[in-house]
Amino acid sequence: MDNKLNAFVTADPAKCIGCRVCELACSVAHSDQSGATVGTLTAPVIPRLYLVKTPEVTVPVQCRHCEDAPCANACPVAAITQTHHTILIDADTCIGCKTCMLACPFGAIDLVPVYRGGKPVSQSALKVESQAGLRDKEWIVANKCDLCHDRDGGLACVEACPEKALTVIYPPKDQKRRNREAALNLLHSMKSFMGG
Numbered sequence: 001m002d003n004k005l006n007a008f009v010t011a012d013p014a015k016c017i018g019c020r021v022c023e024l025a026c027s028v029a030h031s032d033q034s035g036a037t038v039g040t041l042t043a044p045v046i047p048r049l050y051l052v053k054t055p056e057v058t059v060p061v062q063c064r065h066c067e068d069a070p071c072a073n074a075c076p077v078a079a080i081t082q083t084h085h086t087i088l089i090d091a092d093t094c095i096g097c098k099t100c101m102l103a104c105p106f107g108a109i110d111l112v113p114v115y116r117g118g119k120p121v122s123q124s125a126l127k128v129e130s131q132a133g134l135r136d137k138e139w140i141v142a143n144k145c146d147l148c149h150d151r152d153g154g155l156a157c158v159e160a161c162p163e164k165a166l167t168v169i170y171p172p173k174d175q176k177r178r179n180r181e182a183a184l185n186l187l188h189s190m191k192s193f194m195g196g
């Protein structure tokens with residue numbers, strides 16, 4: 001049985017200063033404008049993680065790549081799949097129905113316009129009213145963290161965070177590390193108790 005659990009990114013609220021560098025880095029990493037930097041992007045910033053600021057906490061929230069993903073269970077056109085231990089949305093299959101957005105318990109999915117080469121892409125059939133008459137409607141699809149699965153160099157948000165507040169969690173590896181830490185803590189407690 002393949003029991004490898006999906007990885008996910010988590011943030012430490014004690015370290016996050018709310019600078020939004022992670023959101024910018026994410027947006028640039030998922031832009032198709034080759035060689036673009038934060039300052040040269042022509043498309044709007046469209047991140048796949050979302051900084052949450054409340055009086056109590058400042059921290060980005062992103063997809064947890066759930067093992068029994070509610071978004072995938074809810075999608076009526078099977079646009080959401082588990083591929084190589086990552087929950088992915090196929091933009092070409094997505095019809096923008098927003099069901100996944102409602103199903104996600106973390107609010108990690110947004111519906112966003114598609115940009116190619118820095119320009120918005122139109123929907124193939126629908127038109128919308130404008131002052132100049134009917135115009136093409138923007139193509140809008142579901143969008144969320146894809147763990148930078150096709151990016152050389154790993155996760156852009158983790159790499160860019162100046163406070164090192166973001167960490168990729170690999171569940172089995174992380175569990176073994178915690179087991180080792182617990183065993184060592186137990187050993188130290190025993191030694192103190194025995195006066196060693």
Ligand code: SF4
Pocket residue numbers: 011015016017018019020021022023051059060160161162163164165166
């Ligand atoms: S880059 Fe780091 S410190 Fe800045 S908002 Fe994101 S997680 Fe917080």
Ligand code: SF4
Pocket residue numbers: 071074075076077078079080089093094095096097098099100101141142
């Ligand atoms: S918005 Fe797209 S990905 Fe989400 S449930 Fe609808 S079709 Fe599926």
